Amino acid sequence: xxxxxxxxxxxxxxxxxxxxxxxxxxxxxxxxxxxxxxxxxxxxxxxxxxxxxxxxxxxxxxxxxxxxxxxxxxxxxxxxxxxxxxxxxxxxxxxxxxxxxxxxxxxxxxxxxxxxxxxxxxxxxxxxxxxxxxxxxxxxxxxxxxxxxxxxxxxxxxxxxxxxxxxxxxxxxxxxxxxxxxxxxxxxxxxxxxxxxxxxxxxxxxxxxxxxxxxxxxxxxxxxxxxxxxxxxxxxxxxxxxxxxxxxxxxxxxxxxxxxxxxxxxx
Amino acid sequence: xxxxxxxxxxxxxxxxxxxxxxxxxxxxxxxxxxxxxxxxxxxxxxxxxxxxxxxxxxxxxxxxxxxxxxxxxxxxxxxxxxxxxxxxxxxxxxxxxxxxxxxxxxxxxxxxxxxxxxxxxxxxxxxxxxxxxxxxxxxxxxxxxxxxxxxxxxxxxxxxxxxxxxxxxxxxxxxxxxxxxxxxxxxxxxxxxxxxxxxxxxxxxxxxxxxxxxxxxxxxxxxxxxxxxxxxxxxxxxxxxxxxxxxxxxxxxxxxxx
Numbered sequence: 001x002x003x004x005x006x007x008x009x010x011x012x013x014x015x016x017x018x019x020x021x022x023x024x025x026x027x028x029x030x031x032x033x034x035x036x037x038x039x040x041x042x043x044x045x046x047x048x049x050x051x052x053x054x055x056x057x058x059x060x061x062x063x064x065x066x067x068x069x070x071x072x073x074x075x076x077x078x079x080x081x082x083x084x085x086x087x088x089x090x091x092x093x094x095x096x097x098x099x100x101x102x103x104x105x106x107x108x109x110x111x112x113x114x115x116x117x118x119x120x121x122x123x124x125x126x127x128x129x130x131x132x133x134x135x136x137x138x139x140x141x142x143x144x145x146x147x148x149x150x151x152x153x154x155x156x157x158x159x160x161x162x163x164x165x166x167x168x169x170x171x172x173x174x175x176x177x178x179x180x181x182x183x184x185x186x187x188x189x190x191x192x193x194x195x196x197x198x199x200x201x202x203x204x205x206x207x208x209x210x211x212x213x214x215x216x217x218x219x220x221x222x223x224x225x226x227x228x229x230x231x232x233x234x235x236x237x238x239x240x241x242x243x244x245x246x247x248x249x250x251x252x253x254x255x256x257x258x259x260x261x262x263x264x265x266x267x
Numbered sequence: 268x269x270x271x272x273x274x275x276x277x278x279x280x281x282x283x284x285x286x287x288x289x290x291x292x293x294x295x296x297x298x299x300x301x302x303x304x305x306x307x308x309x310x311x312x313x314x315x316x317x318x319x320x321x322x323x324x325x326x327x328x329x330x331x332x333x334x335x336x337x338x339x340x341x342x343x344x345x346x347x348x349x350x351x352x353x354x355x356x357x358x359x360x361x362x363x364x365x366x367x368x369x370x371x372x373x374x375x376x377x378x379x380x381x382x383x384x385x386x387x388x389x390x391x392x393x394x395x396x397x398x399x400x401x402x403x404x405x406x407x408x409x410x411x412x413x414x415x416x417x418x419x420x421x422x423x424x425x426x427x428x429x430x431x432x433x434x435x436x437x438x439x440x441x442x443x444x445x446x447x448x449x450x451x452x453x454x455x456x457x458x459x460x461x462x463x464x465x466x467x468x469x470x471x472x473x474x475x476x477x478x479x480x481x482x483x484x485x486x487x488x489x490x491x492x493x494x495x496x497x498x499x500x501x502x503x504x505x506x507x508x509x510x511x512x513x514x515x516x517x518x519x520x521x522x523x524x525x
Contacts, residue, residue, distance in 0.1 A: 019394075019480035019481060020377060020378060020480060020481055021479070021480050022480075023476065023480065024476060029515075029516075029519060032515055033512070033515060036475060036476060036479050036511075037479050037483070037484035037485075038475055038479070038484075038485075038507075038508055038511045038512070039511075039512070039515070040484070041484060041485065041508070042508065042512055122484045122486075125443075125483055125484055126442075126443035126444070126445070126483040126484055126486070128377065128483075129376065129377050129378065129443060129444045129445070129481075129482055129483035130375075130376065130377070130441075130442060130443055130444040130483060131375040131376055131377050131444070132375065133341060133344070133372055133375050134280070134291065134372060135278075135291070135341070135343075135344060135370045135372050136344050136370075137344045138343060138344035138345045138349075139490065140345065140490060140493035140494075141488055141489030141490050141492065141493045142442065142488035142489065142490050143488075146486065146487065146488045146489075147442065147488070149486065212487075215487065216486065216487040218505070219485070219487045219501065219504055219505045219508065220485075220487070220508060221508070221509075222505045222506065222507075222508040222509025222510075222512060223505065223509075224502050224505030224506065224509075226500075226502055229502070
């Protein structure tokens, strides 16, 4: 028996050298990517990229609200209603109707689940490893967006549920929701100023989340080249601005009657 | 050393031992020469405390020329104080104004328990270094100069990474107490050079997985680089992430080929 060392006899002196967490039980290949914090951040970045792509395409589709009524097969129809029906008929000769849409939806749901699970487990890890300062911190590089990711993320999730309940499922009372009548549903929903404010506030939060997410994604995926790194901040600003201006414009346009629904135009 | 002197008020974290409760104590620091370093200012205050029969403030220090990485405290909410790219020992009192109140707190992280006053136990950083293992260096006679050609840019990048003195300011400044900047500097300093290639992916994997037993996860705030006395860039964190993700595939392939 060796004599006890100073570290063993001094209470607490050896506490830091013990790991806070045990070493990993290694899982087989694709699963081990998700075992560590670096891997989880990589998954968060990859799923974030997929979700960002969805948000951009969603905005692209919404712009059709401004186009209004068009002539299709000799019938007048709202362009956005035609677009929504077109999504259900994506690649219809190859896939049966709505199959490809559901495939994309399952991909999105998977991305959401992974993104949120990684966020929750990393937040729990970071809360456990961080011991807050007793004196006031002076932040130099962290900005509002980077420090509020967990809060803007929760707000975006709650907004997503509200948005689906409002326009996809028609659960929000206050107007007569009709399946497939996209222009009518959007205008009837957002002409309520309270609902419009919910949309505006939530999309500001979404833009803030995307601002830090876009920049952070490059670091987490390991995409870094000092010659081109300045582009990352510009890209983050540009994407956040596009999402912000684009998405906030719809409730404002409905309130100011720029986007209208007039059943008499459909004949 | 004839020059202006400063009269300051210090609010210092005092904690008698690892398991004891700590609190801020206020001390006057009068007649501090402008040319004194921050640590010399603490020395002067400690001399006064000893004369008054009080225990001196324990603070970490060694070389006092900014290269050993021993010193480091939170000064007015910033790791190593307000001077960019400077360790606490190289921060001079002329950067403060007469009458200032200076709040001094030890590094805070679950992995860095306070030993006493401003001294914390940073041994988890040593565990990460240990996990890095060795590099295969051929023994024998000294190699000829320029035998291993290294592009200038690569040598510069490796040197920037090797500048890390391991003070722990990155962990202290991080809202998640992540040690990503430290680990990335230690990994990149060897992984960028030809001499470090044989163990490249084993090193990346072992160091990251050891790091994660003690520290939090990087959320890309960038506070670490601002706090770093050697201004280690964020870029190395991206290189570490890249090498770690590659290592999960590369190390598996190597294991399969055995």
